[in-house]
Amino acid sequence: MDLRLYDTSSRDKRSFKPLDPKNVRMYVCGPTLYDFAHIGNARPVIVFDVLFRLLRHVYGAEHVTYVRNITDVDDKINDRAARDFPGLPLNEAIRKVTEITERQYHEDVDALGCLRPTVEPRATEHIAEMRAIIEKLVAGGFAYVAEDHVLFSPQAMNAANTVLPRYGSLSNRSLDEMIAGARVDVAPYKRDATDFVLWKPSKPGEPSWPSPAGIKAEGRPGWHIECSAMSWKHLGEEFDIHGGGIDLVFPHHENEMAQSCCAFHEGRMANVWMHNGFLQVEGEKMSKSLGNFITIRELLADWPGEVLRLNMLKTHYRSPIDWTLKSVEESARTLDDWYRFAGDVPAGTPSDTVIEALADDLNTPQMIAALHGLRSGTGRDAFAASLRLLGFLGESNQQWESRKRSASGIDVAKIEALIAERTAARARKDFKDSDRIRDELAAMGIAIKDSKDGTTWEVAR
Numbered sequence: 001m002d003l004r005l006y007d008t009s010s011r012d013k014r015s016f017k018p019l020d021p022k023n024v025r026m027y028v029c030g031p032t033l034y035d036f037a038h039i040g041n042a043r044p045v046i047v048f049d050v051l052f053r054l055l056r057h058v059y060g061a062e063h064v065t066y067v068r069n070i071t072d073v074d075d076k077i078n079d080r081a082a083r084d085f086p087g088l089p090l091n092e093a094i095r096k097v098t099e100i101t102e103r104q105y106h107e108d109v110d111a112l113g114c115l116r117p118t119v120e121p122r123a124t125e126h127i128a129e130m131r132a133i134i135e136k137l138v139a140g141g142f143a144y145v146a147e148d149h150v151l152f153s154p155q156a157m158n159a160a161n162t163v164l165p166r167y168g169s170l171s172n173r174s175l176d177e178m179i180a181g182a183r184v185d186v187a188p189y190k191r192d193a194t195d196f197v198l199w200k201p202s203k204p205g206e207p208s209w210p211s212p213a214g215i216k217a218e219g220r221p222g223w224h225i226e227c228s229a230m231s232w233k234h235l236g237e238e239f240d241i242h243g244g245g246i247d248l249v250f251p252h253h254e255n256e257m258a259q260s261c262c263a264f265h266e267g268r269m270a271n272v273w274m275h276n277g278f279l280q281v282e283g284e285k286m287s288k289s290l291g292n293f294i295t296i297r298e299l300l301a302d303w304p305g306e307v308l309r310l311n312m313l314k315t316h317y318r319s320p321i322d323w324t325l326k327s328v329e330e331s332a333r334t335l336d337d338w339y340r341f342a343g344d345v346p347a348g349t350p351s352d353t354v355i356e357a358l359a360d361d362l363n364t365p366q367m368i369a370a371l372h373g374l375r376s377g378t379g380r381d382a383f384a385a386s387l388r389l390l391g392f393l394g395e396s397n398q399q400w401e402s403r404k405r406s407a408s409g410i411d412v413a414k415i416e417a418l419i420a421e422r423t424a425a426r427a428r429k430d431f432k433d434s435d436r437i438r439d440e441l442a443a444m445g446i447a448i449k450d451s452k453d454g455t456t457w458e459v460a461r
Helices: 039-059 075-084 090-111 123-139 154-159 175-181 223-235 246-264 296-300 305-313 325-342 352-359 364-376 380-389 397-407 412-427 431-443
Strands: 004-007 012-015 024-028 064-068 143-146 149-152 196-201 219-221 239-245 270-276 279-281 321-323 446-451 454-459
Touching: 004 270, 024 039, 024 223, 039 064, 039 090, 039 239, 039 270, 039 279, 039 296, 039 305, 039 352, 064 223, 075 090, 090 296, 123 143, 123 149, 123 196, 123 219, 123 223, 123 246, 149 246, 154 175, 154 246, 175 246, 196 223, 196 246, 219 223, 223 239, 223 246, 239 246, 246 270, 296 305, 305 325, 305 364, 321 325, 325 364, 325 380, 325 397, 352 364, 352 380, 364 380, 412 431, 412 446, 412 454, 431 446
Parallel strands: 024 064, 024 239, 239 270, 279 321
Antiparallel strands: 004 012, 143 149, 149 196, 196 219, 446 454
């Protein structure tokens, strides 16, 4: 099978050839632990979970390493900690915030049907690796010390006559374009406008560690160096796939690649760079000011996680997605049908047509079309196996129906009693009373279906 992936760096879709088929390595930028994750955050989690599952299917689960980091040192975390726990020392408050938020994050993404990554490294547990990379960059002339900061120089990188890529090649921007388009920090100690921070001094009370490069004052890392350090520690100087949202291409991934390539004198950091597209809600950019900012937790209060997962996968990962209530309702109806058809079918072998669609740069719309083909054909076993491979059918049909009804706040006992009353009315041919009860159930949002085996019901969508 030819697995083809679109590479942001080369701007084309090409065959994926792992550096080592017995150890396929993928790194994806994970959460910053300061608040509930929103639905936009769920997109890369779901997209790269599907890729993780596909890689495990192709190469074997024991031959794939998936690293998704956790950022636990950040100004937003500091602000949240000071706000929520004003009576505690800041470092202690930060620990409480990150522990609470990490638990919330795991609960949410677990509910979306996502597998846990092989490794979930925390930034604060990799300070030694960050210091080591910074020392390499300073020694190589790619970084310099100024007023207790260490800064990386893109100009020095581009002036080096080596195998290094050009700074700006990932995002396809010139230095002038990056200066014009970026939120550049203006500081008198910077040699050039594009220079960015690798290490900075900590303010009183903030998290701090011994600084690299001979700096006496304690400090803390910049954001970009964190991912370079964690990917190096767990995947090596060069690995197969680096993923994340399209918003991370510049400056975060551009800077990551620059740091790692210069530190290790490599022509590349990852062989393939993959980025998912933006998400908007009901045709508008999601923002708190518009009142359309939705967390995963809020959506899970109304919908099973598998519904949200399917709704996300109906759009190709590189395309923008418009998250709408109508689309979620359609996804819920589809899953209701899939569970009724295959929820209790034993595990089998996934369909080749589904795998082939995924192998074409995670073509999930084509994958879903293949699933509908199986649903309408005779491939019930392959249909069920394909869904399970993709993170669906995590429950039995009975569990699905029961939880769906419970989540809807429905009085199950009352519904069952009304159905029994209607069955008795039909038996005595009192069709007027039977119709009255049907209308009462419909007013409660309950759809019923009569068959030779009796009456079944479901929550109307």
